[in-house]
Amino acid sequence: MTRPICLLFDCDGTLVDSEPLLAAEMAASLTAAGLPFRTEDYMGGFRGARFRNIVAALEAQHGRVDPDHLETLEAVMRANLNQRLATDLTPIDGATEALAVLTDYPMGVVSNGPENKVSTSLNTVGLTEVFGNRIFSGYTANCWKPDPCLYLHAASIMGFAAEDCIAIDDAIVGVQAALAAGMTVIHLNRFPDAEETPEGAIMITSMFQLPTVISRIQRQHQSAMQASHA
Known part of the structure; x- marks a missing residue:
């Protein structure tokens, strides 16, 4: 498996x-x-x-x-x-819909903001039950993006190696942090005319695109795992 x-x-x-x-x-x-x-x-x-x-x-x-x-x-x-x-507060367009499709995946939130701010935000837009207590704050871990330590901290607590994690982040500091952590990174680039996606990250411009991209990465991940055990 x-x-x-x-x-x-x-x-x-x-x-x-x-x-x-x-x-x-x-x-x-x-x-x-x-x-x-x-x-x-x-x-x-x-x-x-x-x-x-x-x-x-x-x-x-x-x-x-x-x-x-x-x-x-x-x-x-x-x-x-x-x-x-x-x-x-309102959700980012497509975020609620994407999460509804991705419910079979383990999921967490990784934020530079304080934990109570993240909790308030998720509660307001109806996403508290999606993530439960899987909130990882820079203020709790005492490390902040672009340092990779916050993403690595989250992966460790979730029980995953970095290479088995996909980070989804809109900010360049977050993309840089996850890339440095050795994760697959999806950059939600909502300002593609003004912002360049860092090399090594996968760009999407809408959260509606996310499930399709995740599915493709999952297939590639499975193929790589099967090849390594062949």
Whole structure:
């Protein structure tokens, strides 16, 4: 019997359309703290990045912010964001439909965001039961994409080797992390005119395409396993 494939999904921008909400809250909070930031800055150069890495990049341009003030700012920003996620969030087009087709696969969520943010997001769009407690947060593992450690941590907890995992991620930092981890990577490139899929990743432009691509990879995986045991 061939080993199953484990599917590891990013959350923001892959399963849920949370990035416009996140960008708006981040822009308001950071700008108020003296770190000028626009919503388009997040969507342009910082998608998927850890909040503190964004702050560090802005501080390099505009000067340091008092760490205590920054901690309070982040707490308020996340509280405001969670309120909006609970009421305004919608799934990425095709995500719910794709997951419904892929229910036979082991699945987890791998996110740079805090676990409570991921849980709120999945609950709002009705995906909590799909993933259960299989949520892997950078804040829980204490490692963040683009470091491969977060994806490797998730694979280990799920009980899979990296080569038996498929990572589905929309952000370049996530794609880079999963590639470095040695996984098969599907890049959900929703902005193909503005963003280039890294070499080694498989590009899709819609989650509606995902089941077909997964099925093809599964067949290739089975063939490779059979050949190795021939």
